[in-house]
Amino acid sequence: MTLGGKEIERAAGFVANxxxxxxxxxFDVEDSHTLVGYLATGGYEGIRAALKKKPEEVHAQITExxxxxRGGAGFPAGVKWGFMPKDVWPRYLVVNGDESxxxxxxxxxxxxxxxxxxxxxxxxxxxxxxxxRCFLYVRGEMAVAQERIAAALxxxxxxxxxxxxxxxxxxxxxxxxxxxxxxxxxxEETALIESLxxxxxxxxxxxxxxxxxxxxxxxxxxxxxVETLANLPWIATNGxxxxxxxxxxxxxxxxxxxxxxxxKRPGVxxxxxxxxxxxxxxxxxxxxxxxxxGRTLKAFVPGGGSAPWFLPDQLDLPFEASQxxxxxxxxxxxxxxxxxxxxxxPKAAHSLTRFYAHESCGKCVPCREGGTWLERILGRIxxxxxxxxxxEMLLEVGETICPGEFPHAASERLGLEAKPFPYGMTTICFxxxxxxxxxxxxxxxxxxxxxxRVREVSDDDPVASPVGAVPVELKGIxxx
Amino acid sequence: xxxxxxxxxLLAKEVIARYPVKKSALIPLLHLVQEQNGYVTNxxxxxxxxxxxxxxxxxxxxxxxxxxxxxxxxxxxxxxxCGTMSCQLLGADELIHHAEERLGIxxxxxxxxGLFTLERAECQAACxxxxxxxxxxxxxxxxTHDNFDSLVDRLTADSKKNGSAAIPPHGTLSQTRQxxxxxxxxxxxxxxEVNGPPVWxxxxxxxxxx
Numbered sequence: 001m002t003l004g005g006k007e008i009e010r011a012a013g014f015v016a017n018x019x020x021x022x023x024x025x026x027f028d029v030e031d032s033h034t035l036v037g038y039l040a041t042g043g044y045e046g047i048r049a050a051l052k053k054k055p056e057e058v059h060a061q062i063t064e065x066x067x068x069x070r071g072g073a074g075f076p077a078g079v080k081w082g083f084m085p086k087d088v089w090p091r092y093l094v095v096n097g098d099e100s101x102x103x104x105x106x107x108x109x110x111x112x113x114x115x116x117x118x119x120x121x122x123x124x125x126x127x128x129x130x131x132x133r134c135f136l137y138v139r140g141e142m143a144v145a146q147e148r149i150a151a152a153l154x155x156x157x158x159x160x161x162x163x164x165x166x167x168x169x170x171x172x173x174x175x176x177x178x179x180x181x182x183x184x185x186x187x188e189e190t191a192l193i194e195s196l197x198x199x200x201x202x203x204x205x206x207x208x209x210x211x212x213x214x215x216x217x218x219x220x221x222x223x224x225x226v227e228t229l230a231n232l233p234w235i236a237t238n239g240x241x242x243x244x245x246x247x248x249x250x251x252x253x254x255x256x257x258x259x260x261x262x263x264k265r266p267g268v269x270x271x272x273x274x275x276x277x278x279x280x281x282x283x284x285x286x287x288x289x290x291x292x293x294g295r296t297l298k299a300f301v302p303g304g305g306s307a308p309w310f311l312p313d314q315l316d317l318p319f320e321a322s323q324x325x326x327x328x329x330x331x332x333x334x335x336x337x338x339x340x341x342x343x344x345x346p347k348a349a350h351s352l353t354r355f356y357a358h359e360s361c362g363k364c365v366p367c368r369e370g371g372t373w374l375e376r377i378l379g380r381i382x383x384x385x386x387x388x389x390x391x392e393m394l395l396e397v398g399e400t401i402c403p404g405e406f407p408h409a410a411s412e413r414l415g416l417e418a419k420p421f422p423y424g425m426t427t428i429c430f431x432x433x434x435x436x437x438x439x440x441x442x443x444x445x446x447x448x449x450x451x452x453r454v455r456e457v458s459d460d461d462p463v464a465s466p467v468g469a470v471p472v473e474l475k476g477i478x479x480x
Numbered sequence: 481x482x483x484x485x486x487x488x489x490l491l492a493k494e495v496i497a498r499y500p501v502k503k504s505a506l507i508p509l510l511h512l513v514q515e516q517n518g519y520v521t522n523x524x525x526x527x528x529x530x531x532x533x534x535x536x537x538x539x540x541x542x543x544x545x546x547x548x549x550x551x552x553x554x555x556x557x558x559x560x561x562c563g564t565m566s567c568q569l570l571g572a573d574e575l576i577h578h579a580e581e582r583l584g585i586x587x588x589x590x591x592x593x594g595l596f597t598l599e600r601a602e603c604q605a606a607c608x609x610x611x612x613x614x615x616x617x618x619x620x621x622x623x624t625h626d627n628f629d630s631l632v633d634r635l636t637a638d639s640k641k642n643g644s645a646a647i648p649p650h651g652t653l654s655q656t657r658q659x660x661x662x663x664x665x666x667x668x669x670x671x672x673e674v675n676g677p678p679v680w681x682x683x684x685x686x687x688x689x690x
Contacts, residue, residue: 012609013608013609090669090671090674100603103565103607104603104605104607105606105608108605130680130681132678133500140511140546140617140653141560143653144618144619147653153658157659157661158661162664164664169680173666176498176660178504179654180548181510181549182546182548184603197501198506198534199503199541199542201545217671218671219671258607258608260566261565261566261569261610262570266566266608305565337566337569337607343569351565351568351572352564358602359602
C-alpha cells in the first residue's frame with residue numbers, strides 16, 4: 001500500500017494531500033514565513049479587502065462564515081466578538097498561542113510556518129471590532145515560533161502592515177509579541193489574561209463567562225485561538241459563502257488535526273470539517289494509512305488529552321460536534337491519539353492524568369488535591385501495588401471533581417450505551433475534570449485491565465482504607 | 481552582574497512602554513533576567529520590582545508559578561524529555577531512562593560539568609514526532625537512544641566552541657527581538673485614559689483613542 005499526500009521536510013509532521021487548504025496553503029512554500037514569501041502568495045490581500053468595507057460589515061462577514069473557535073470549545077468567533085458591550089473602551093485582542101493540550105499541535109506550525117497569516121488575521125479582527133492594541137501570547141517553550149513571529153512583526157511594521165495608519169488608512173494597530181513561561185492552564189482564556197497582566201496564571205472565577213465583557217485590565221477583551229484567526233485572511237479574500245461551501249452547515253471550513261500514536265504515518269492534516277471521519281483519518285491512505293504493521297486499533301482519544309476515549313465502535317463518526325458530543329466525547333483541540341493492541345491502558349491513562357495533576361494551578365481544591373490523588377492511585381496500580389479498593393477510590397475522587405454521571409462511549413463488547421457530553425464540575429476550569437477523563441475512560445472501557453492488575457481486598461482489610469479515605473467525624477464547634 | 485546590565489535595562493524600559501499597565505511586562509522581563517544570567521537571580525527580581533513599581537514579593541509570586549523560570553543555576557543545556565501520552569506510547573519512559581544512564585544523573589539534576597540539566601517535561605506540541613525532546617526549548621524529533629547519544633556529543637562539542645553555537649545557552653529564547661519603530665507605533669495608553677472608540681469606527685461619539 002502506498003500512502004498518498006506528501007510529507008514536507010520543512011514542516012516536520014505536516015502532510016499535504018489533495019483536500020482544499022485554507023490555513024496551510026503555504027506550508028510547502030520554501031520562504032512562507034517571510035514577508036516576501038507571504039506577499040508572493042496573496043498575502044495581506046484579506047486586510048486590503050476588509051479595509052474597503054465598514055468594520056461592522058467585516059464583523060458580519062466573519063459571523064456569517066461561522067468560524068468555530070479552534071482552541072477547544074468550538075464557539076463561533078463572530079458571535080464571541082459580539083458579546084462586547086457597545087460603549088466600553090478600550091477593547092483588546094489577545095491571541096491564544098499557548099498551545100499545550102496533549103496531542104495537539106497546529107498552532108505551533110501556523111506560527112512557525114506562516115506567521116504573517118496570523119498577523120493578518122489579527123488585523124482583520126481588530127479592524128472589525130475596533131481595537132488598537134493586540135497581544136500575541138505565544139507559549140514559552142516555543143522558541144522557534146517566537147523567533148519567526150518577532151521577525152515577521154518587525155517586517156510588517158517596517159512595511160506599513162502593522163502600526164499607525166495601516167496601508168494609508170485611519171486604521172491603526174499595535175501588535176505586541178508576548179510569551180509565557182510554562183503553564184498549561186494559561187491556555188484557559190481568563191488565566192491567559194491573568195498571565196498577561198503579570199500575575200500567576202490562574203483562571204478567574206466565573207461569571208462573567210466570557211472576557212468579552214470584563215477581560216484584560218477589566219476591559220472588553222477578545223481571546224481567540226491562533227488557528228481561528230489564521231482563517232480570517234482567506235475569508236476576507238474569498239468571502240463567507242466560499243468558506244461555507246467547504247464542510248457542513250454546522251461545521252464549515254476546514255480544521256487542522258494532529259493524529260499521533262500507533263499509526264503508520266502520524267501527522268498533522270488540514271481536513272474538511274464536518275464530513276471527514278475518524279476512520280478516514282486513522283485508516284485512509286491520504287492520512288495515517290492505518291495501524292502499525294500487524295496491529296489492530298484498541299482505542300483512541302478523539303479531541304486532545306481532556307477528551308473521553310473512543311473505541312473502534314465510534315470510527316465512523318465525522319468531525320462534527322453535534323454527533324461526537326452525544327456519542328460521549330468532544331472534538332476539543334483537534335488532536336487524536338491512537339492506541340493499538342499492545343497498549344498498556346492503565347499506563348497510558350496515567351501519562352495523561354499525570355499531565356493534568358502536574359499542570360493544576362492549585363486554585364480549586366478538587367483539582368489540586370483530586371488530580372494528585374488520581375495520579376498517585378493510578379501510579380500505584382500501574383506499579384502493581386493497587387487493590388480493588390483503589391479502583392473504587394478513583395471513582396470517588398472523580399465524583400468530587402465531576403459530580404454525577406461522566407460521559408463515555410458506547411461499547412458493543414461491554415454492552416455499554418453512550419453517555420453524552422458534557423459533565424458537571426466543581427472547579428472553575430477544565431483542568432480538574434481533564435485529570436479524571438482518562439481515568440474514567442480507561443476504567444469504564446477496559447475494566448479487565450485494571451482487575452487483572454490489582455489485589456483483591458475486603459473492606460475490613462487495614463490496607464484497604466488508606467488515610468484520607470476514612471470518613472472524618474466532625475467534632476467541636478459547629479458539629480451537632 | 482546579576483541585576484540587569486545597562487543595555488538590558490534600556491531594553492526592559494522599551495518593553496515596559498508597550499503595555500498599558502507596567503506589570504504586564506513582568507514575564508517577558510523575567511525571561512530577560514534569565515537570558516542574562518542563565519537563571520532568575522534575586523537581585524534581578526528586585527531590579528524588576530523597581531522598574532515595574534511593584535514589590536519584590538509580587539515578582540517572586542509570579543516567577544515561582546511558571547516552571548520555565550529557574551531560581552537556581554541550571555546547566556548550559558536544559559534537556560526536557562516529553563513524557564505525555566503520544567510520547568509515552570512510543571517509548572518516552574525508556575528514553576528518559578536512557579538519558580539518565582547516558583548523563584549519569586537522575587531527572588531534575590545537573591551534570592557536574594554544568595553542561596546538562598535533565599527534566600521530564602509534559603506535552604511539547606510535536607506529538608506526531610514522538611518521542612520528542614527539547615534542548616533549551618528547541619525541538620528534537622523521533623529521538624532514538626543513538627540520536628540522544630549523538631545529541632549529547634554534539635552539544636558537548638558545541639559548548640567548547642567560541643561564538644555562536646546552534647543552540648544558545650539556557651535562558652535565551654528568540655534571538656530576534658521585536659522592534660517597534662517609534663514612527664510606526666500607535667503607543668500604549670493606560671486603560672482608564674481611553675474613553676471612546678478608535679477613529680476608524682464610524683460611531684456617533686467623536687471621541688478618539690490614541
